[in-house]
Amino acid sequence: xxxxxxxxxxxxxGKTTLSALLVRALREAGIRPILAVDADPNSPLAAxxxxxxxxxxxxxxxxxxxxxxSPPSGVGRVRAVDDEIxxxxxEADGFDLVTMGRPEGPRCYCYVNTLxxxxxxxxxxxxxxxxxxxxxxxxHLSRRTTNDVDFLVAVMDPALxxxxxxxxxxxxxxxxxxxxxxxIVLVNRLRPGGVAGQIDRELAALSAQRLADVPQDDDVxxxxxxxxxxxxxxxxxxxxxxxxxxxxxxxxxxx
Numbered sequence: 001x002x003x004x005x006x007x008x009x010x011x012x013x014g015k016t017t018l019s020a021l022l023v024r025a026l027r028e029a030g031i032r033p034i035l036a037v038d039a040d041p042n043s044p045l046a047a048x049x050x051x052x053x054x055x056x057x058x059x060x061x062x063x064x065x066x067x068x069x070s071p072p073s074g075v076g077r078v079r080a081v082d083d084e085i086x087x088x089x090x091e092a093d094g095f096d097l098v099t100m101g102r103p104e105g106p107r108c109y110c111y112v113n114t115l116x117x118x119x120x121x122x123x124x125x126x127x128x129x130x131x132x133x134x135x136x137x138x139x140h141l142s143r144r145t146t147n148d149v150d151f152l153v154a155v156m157d158p159a160l161x162x163x164x165x166x167x168x169x170x171x172x173x174x175x176x177x178x179x180x181x182x183x184i185v186l187v188n189r190l191r192p193g194g195v196a197g198q199i200d201r202e203l204a205a206l207s208a209q210r211l212a213d214v215p216q217d218d219d220v221x222x223x224x225x226x227x228x229x230x231x232x233x234x235x236x237x238x239x240x241x242x243x244x245x246x247x248x249x250x251x252x253x254x255x
Contacts, residue, residue: 002124003031003254004148006132006180009155010165014188017220018155019133020230021240025247026129027094028235034095035127037120039134054090056101078118085119096127121148150181150254154208157189163199170208182253183208186246189216211249214242 003026007019023036060081090097098120124130132149154169156162166185173180185206187195190213195203203210217239223232233240 001254002127003129003250004124004132004150005130005250006134006149006152007155008134008152008169010162013155013157013162013165014214015155016133017224017230018153018186018188018214018243019131021220021243022131022247023095024230024233025240025243026131028244029247029251031128031247031251032094033127035124035130036095036097037100037130037132038097039100039132054097054099055084055088056099057085057088058101060084060088061101082119082122085123089123098123148179151184151250152180152182153184153186153211155186155188158187158191158195158199160199163202167206170206184250185210187213190214191216211246212242214239214246 005022007015007022009015019036023034026032026034063084085098088098090099152169152173154166156166170183170185173183185203185208187203187210194200195213215238217237219233219237220230220239223230230240
């Protein structure tokens, strides 16, 4: 049974780095193969994982929605989208990567979005785990990716603006046409001293489970500044050790 994890949160809270660390932790826990889905229009996930970005699914969407580029409707069109997605997959050591790409343009995308979602759902069933790195919001989760998520992980740093974003995300969960098994709140980049009292109290009142915090890690920040991927990090770096424990907890809950 596929373990599906969607990462969401305010921009700048470290969602992409956390997503990449999750892929590494899942791989090292023997949970393979893994599908990583980059749903951020800026497509930062490939660099964080040390692979080249493949053809964005947005290009397939644009081609499939244009009168001159779309194949005939029916079985032929479904097969064409499936084939394009297969070619868009970037294969790496222990995981594959699919990039969603830029937001929608002015055309009508309803039909091709349905095809993309169906194809991604079918593709996901071939993997032991799927990690979806969302943009700063919930749009991709509701419009263009999977219909079924075991864990929605709302990521925040220990600051009030990030907490407010997490609250909005949790509120939106009830409105999305997506089944969400478990709502998780994760505090990232936590410095010594812990979470301020007000934030800690508000976190305790949220309708979501809180997993272990991920500490501020200078090694991770340094690697990102130098353009190095998460697989270059030492196995004992504090952030990776924390994410390893998070993967263990998710696996226990999912089992």
